[in-house]
Amino acid sequence: MKSKSRAPRGGAAKLKAIKVGFLARVEGEGGLHVKLRDGKVTDVKVNIFEPPRFFEAFLRGRRFTEAPDITARICGICPIAYQMSSIHAMEDILGVKVTGQLRELRRLIYCGEWIESHVLHLAMLHAPDFLGYEDAIRMAKDHPDLVKLALRLKKAGNEIVRILGGREIHPVNVRVGGFYRVPSKAELQPLEEELKWARDAAQQVVQFTASLPMPEFEQDYEFVALRHPDEYPFNEGRLVSNKGLDIAVREFDEHFEEEHVAHSNALHSRIKRRGNYFVGPNARYSLNFDRLSPIAQEAAKAAGLGPVCRNPFQSIVVRAVETLYAVDEALRIIGQYEPPDRPCVDLEPRTGTGYGCSEAPRGILVHRYRIDNQGVILDAKIIPPTSQNLRTMEQDLWHFVPQNIHLGPEKLTWQCEQALRNYDPCISCATHFLKLTIEEESS
Amino acid sequence: MAPTKAKTASKPRLAVWKFASCDGCQLSLLDCEDELLAVAGAIEIANFPEASRAVAKGPYDVSLVEGSITTPHDAERIQMVRKQSRYLVTIGACATAGGIQALRNFADVKEFTSIVYATPQYIQTLKKSTPITDHVFVDFELRGCPINKHQLVELVSALLNSRKPNVPTYSACIECKRRGTVCVMVAQGTPCLGPVTQAGCGAICPSYHRGCYGCYGPKESPNTAALSVGWSRLGVRGDDLVRVYRTYNAYADAFRRESEAHEK
Numbered sequence: 001m002k003s004k005s006r007a008p009r010g011g012a013a014k015l016k017a018i019k020v021g022f023l024a025r026v027e028g029e030g031g032l033h034v035k036l037r038d039g040k041v042t043d044v045k046v047n048i049f050e051p052p053r054f055f056e057a058f059l060r061g062r063r064f065t066e067a068p069d070i071t072a073r074i075c076g077i078c079p080i081a082y083q084m085s086s087i088h089a090m091e092d093i094l095g096v097k098v099t100g101q102l103r104e105l106r107r108l109i110y111c112g113e114w115i116e117s118h119v120l121h122l123a124m125l126h127a128p129d130f131l132g133y134e135d136a137i138r139m140a141k142d143h144p145d146l147v148k149l150a151l152r153l154k155k156a157g158n159e160i161v162r163i164l165g166g167r168e169i170h171p172v173n174v175r176v177g178g179f180y181r182v183p184s185k186a187e188l189q190p191l192e193e194e195l196k197w198a199r200d201a202a203q204q205v206v207q208f209t210a211s212l213p214m215p216e217f218e219q220d221y222e223f224v225a226l227r228h229p230d231e232y233p234f235n236e237g238r239l240v241s242n243k244g245l246d247i248a249v250r251e252f253d254e255h256f257e258e259e260h261v262a263h264s265n266a267l268h269s270r271i272k273r274r275g276n277y278f279v280g281p282n283a284r285y286s287l288n289f290d291r292l293s294p295i296a297q298e299a300a301k302a303a304g305l306g307p308v309c310r311n312p313f314q315s316i317v318v319r320a321v322e323t324l325y326a327v328d329e330a331l332r333i334i335g336q337y338e339p340p341d342r343p344c345v346d347l348e349p350r351t352g353t354g355y356g357c358s359e360a361p362r363g364i365l366v367h368r369y370r371i372d373n374q375g376v377i378l379d380a381k382i383i384p385p386t387s388q389n390l391r392t393m394e395q396d397l398w399h400f401v402p403q404n405i406h407l408g409p410e411k412l413t414w415q416c417e418q419a420l421r422n423y424d425p426c427i428s429c430a431t432h433f434l435k436l437t438i439e440e441e442s443s
Numbered sequence: 444m445a446p447t448k449a450k451t452a453s454k455p456r457l458a459v460w461k462f463a464s465c466d467g468c469q470l471s472l473l474d475c476e477d478e479l480l481a482v483a484g485a486i487e488i489a490n491f492p493e494a495s496r497a498v499a500k501g502p503y504d505v506s507l508v509e510g511s512i513t514t515p516h517d518a519e520r521i522q523m524v525r526k527q528s529r530y531l532v533t534i535g536a537c538a539t540a541g542g543i544q545a546l547r548n549f550a551d552v553k554e555f556t557s558i559v560y561a562t563p564q565y566i567q568t569l570k571k572s573t574p575i576t577d578h579v580f581v582d583f584e585l586r587g588c589p590i591n592k593h594q595l596v597e598l599v600s601a602l603l604n605s606r607k608p609n610v611p612t613y614s615a616c617i618e619c620k621r622r623g624t625v626c627v628m629v630a631q632g633t634p635c636l637g638p639v640t641q642a643g644c645g646a647i648c649p650s651y652h653r654g655c656y657g658c659y660g661p662k663e664s665p666n667t668a669a670l671s672v673g674w675s676r677l678g679v680r681g682d683d684l685v686r687v688y689r690t691y692n693a694y695a696d697a698f699r700r701e702s703e704a705h706e707k
Contacts, residue, residue: 023492025492025493025494025495025496049516051462051513051514051517051568052556052568053463054546054547054555054556057555057556057558058550058555060558063683063686066690069656070543073465073467076464076470076589077467077470124473124494128496134496135494135495135496137483137494138495138497151476151479154476155477158474158476166647167589167644168592169467169468170467170658172648172651172656180651180652181652181653343652
């Protein structure tokens with residue numbers, strides 16, 4: 001990657017633009033436009049033309065109990081994340097703390113979503129980039145065992161969501177205060193055998209991702225993730241970064257801001273007075289390595305990952321490690337499960353503002369609501385992980401394109417796409433985001 | 444799934460299109476973990492951006508359309524999709540009824556834009572979110588928020604074998620009876636939209652001790668007025684009745700009219 005990173009004058013200047021009209025293998029609609037002059041990047045825009053859907057507007061006037069089901073519809077890939085962030089925000093307002101087995105069941109259903117979403121992305125959407133296939137179906141012709149293993153592993157995650165939530169997409173069983181119905185031990189037990197297989201399979205997936213050809217690209221990111229005193233984070237913890245941030249979720253608005261830019265139907269987030277930041281698997285992992293279970297830590301070490309991972313391309317390895325963790329954690333929860341006496345705690349609406357933040361597969365998802373004493377939503381704010389990563393995604397390309405201009409238009413365009421897919425961008429989420437174009441300005 | 448008769452030339456060509464939506468319905472295709480490679484063997488997935496960089500030009504034998512029409516550009520794009528497709532099938536509540544984003548149809552979209560975006564003039568959007576059938580002829584529709592993946596496999600299988608898809612239009616109540624779920628409305632007094640909602644999900648909510656919330660939209664000839672009387676007896680007031688019908692199929696005729704009947 002390094003030998004030709006400085007192309008001779010004039011040679012690379014032929015490349016005028018990198019254009020990806022419609023970025024594939026992401027959730028939602030967006031593109032990329034990179035402008036070049038004499039081999040230097042002059043502009044990078046991640047365009048988002050996914051149509052806006054106005055969730056924050058029509059949540060006004062709805063009951064607080066409706067937020068989990070309505071906000072789940074922002075994203076069909078990570079509905080649990082929306083359900084979890086919204087219920088925690090509402091419980092923050094109502095002064096309710098859900099503990100014990102109900103809290104464990106929330107972690108369990110989140111494990112299911114991480115497995116399903118991570119395996120979908122790493123095997124079906126991201127791995128084909130590393131191996132040079134247009135898609136997983138074509139990859140399956142040469143690597144049938146890998147694709148079959150991934151499909152079965154993904155299904156194991158979906159099974160957790162289905163049993164606990166009723167269905168894989170937009171599950172129906174999660175509510176503010178708990179669940180509508182909690183599973184019996186006998187309902188969860190069939191998961192155990194498949195998850196034991198899945199633990200071995202996830203270890204194989206970690207090894208596979210570690211064997212992939214990996215572009216050398218490291219940046220000095222500000223990683224932001226939840227951190228909990230004794231758990232790898234799903235639903236709870238403080239918001240921390242590797243550059244000194246350490247705040248309660250309630251303090252989010254004091255430290256973060258959003259900006260509306262012309263080329264995007266998604267808002268861009270940044271840390272006040274500092275700028276862009278990075279959320280998602282690499283951030284979570286680098287800030288919480290010590291909270292992973294021993295089996296996940298060992299697999300990460302064997303895959304050559306240190307306790308901090310600054311190469312976004314290696315996110316595919318980190319996702320595999322997190323998948324292994326989620327399988328391991330699901331087994332722990334199922335192993336100790338005793339059905340709670342009641343599926344839900346009592347709720348009494350009261351006036352107030354509350355925050356909820358949970359770790360969606362793509363990174364922190366923040367919800368803020370204000371409700372009145374009847375439980376009617378007066379105001380809603382939703383900050384999805386992809387919109388928080390947009391600036392960092394653009395920043396990556398400012399640095400990545402000049403280092404790799406020697407690759408030629410076709411390969412460079414593909415690698416730019418791959419660089420964006422590092423973030424598993426969910427455009428449906430970000431507009432509540434993607435199209436790639438690289439353009440040479442005449443000099 | 445029918446075995447592949449010919450390897451390449453005669454495979455039916457499938458395209459998947461997205462308009463305003465959450466991606467969940469097309470994800471259902473990737474969620475067919477047991478059937479995906481068989482389906483991919485029987486058909487040519489010619490255009491499926493969520494899954495592949497490779498895009499083959501039309502025409503297509505089957506287009507699956509997800510999402511509703513909310514922008515001037517999308518209103519033009521759906522015409523192009525129709526022209527290139529032998530069969531056009533809409534998948535999910537957004538494509539068949541306008542989706543949750545059709546809640547704008549009951550409000551002022553300018554106000555909506557200014558609530559979400561600091562610079563509303565950057566945003567291009569139509570006043571209404573409308574189903575695909577308002578714009579082009581639709582050959583078949585799969586209901587649900589999200590669709591049921593077994594119904595999707597049934598649909599693809601039926602089209603491959605030139606038969607009508609077996610997708611019932613009766614109410615969710617029939618599925619509860621078949622499943623052996625005790626009626627939550629009669630036995631527990633839990634308000635339920637099952638009697639007016641089209642079957643297809645497998646009556647999941649009542650099996651989780653929860654009333655149906657209508658995500659498959661109105662069944663054929665639903666008696667929503669009678670059901671609303673039943674809901675009022677269980678203590679659900681006017682405003683809440685409006686909310687109940689105004690979710691993922693808010694702009695479907697029967698649900699829209701019933702919600703308007705309870706609006707002051």
